[in-house]
Amino acid sequence: MGWADDMYEAGYTREHGGLMTDNRGFASGGYSLSIKSKGRNHGKPWTAAARCHLASLYADGRSVDEIAQEFKRSRYSIAWQLFNMNKITQRQRERFRS
Numbered sequence: 001m002g003w004a005d006d007m008y009e010a011g012y013t014r015e016h017g018g019l020m021t022d023n024r025g026f027a028s029g030g031y032s033l034s035i036k037s038k039g040r041n042h043g044k045p046w047t048a049a050a051r052c053h054l055a056s057l058y059a060d061g062r063s064v065d066e067i068a069q070e071f072k073r074s075r076y077s078i079a080w081q082l083f084n085m086n087k088i089t090q091r092q093r094e095r096f097r098s
Helices: 003-009 048-059 064-071 075-084 090-094
Strands: none
Touching: 048 064, 048 075, 064 075, 075 090
């Protein structure tokens, strides 16, 4: 694994300009996910079009599990994006942490 993979594993995102941290100051990246729960697109940046599609699917009543399968991402990744769009609360987001 190279340095870029290490950065994404630790929670680095271009959208946020650095490491995302939880309310305790810990990096909120891949440390909490098991290898099996990471989607094929784990660590890839989110595009504006993908976020728009995500919001549309969620508004149409699709579950986080269904959306995660479609996007090939973890449930927590989907929940994190929904939280960033103010679609769910932090408490709801944390229920998807594996």
